[in-house]
Amino acid sequence: MTYVVTDNCIKCKFTDCVEVCPVDCFYEGENMLVIHPDECIDCGVCVPECPAEAIFPDSDPAAEPQWLRLNRDYADQWPNITCKKEPMPDADALNGLPGKLADFSTKPGEGD
Template identity: 90%
Template sequence: MTHVVTDNCIKCKFTDCVEVCPVDCFYEGDNMLVIHPDECIDCGVCVPECPAEAIFPDTDPAAEPQWLRLNQEYADKWPNITRKKDPMPDADALNGVPNKLSEFSPNPGEGD
């Protein structure tokens, strides 16, 4: 089992979750984070830390299969992130806006 990051992270990219991850399994894209499913130990400490409530166990209905695939694919391409950074400029305004997948950027972030 693993946890996955879903669409509410898109264009928010709060990084509170990466600070508490004991195995550093978060990877940074241009406008969202993903969790590497092969590295996640399913501890769940990241879930309550996410201001966007965008992290779910892969068994939760909110973690649709597309999100597990997206997390897997981009965790293999993007740089690892282990430290908290400032969220995206419009993060507070976009937090909770549904259906942001069309805004997803495949480009990598900066990482640590």
């Protein structure tokens, strides 16, 4: 089992989760974070830290197979992030907004 970041992270990108990760398995895109499934140790400490409630175990129905693929694919392309940063400007307003996959950006973030 691994944890995956899902669509509610898109355009929010709260980074509270990266600060508590003991293995630094988060990677930063332009408008979303992902978890590298081969690096995640399944500890789950990131889940309660996510204000967007966007992190789920891959066995949870909310973590549809597309999210595991997306997390795996982009963790191999984007830079690692280990420090908390400011969320995206409209994060609070967009938190919980459905259908954010259409706004997903494949561009990398800045990383640390």
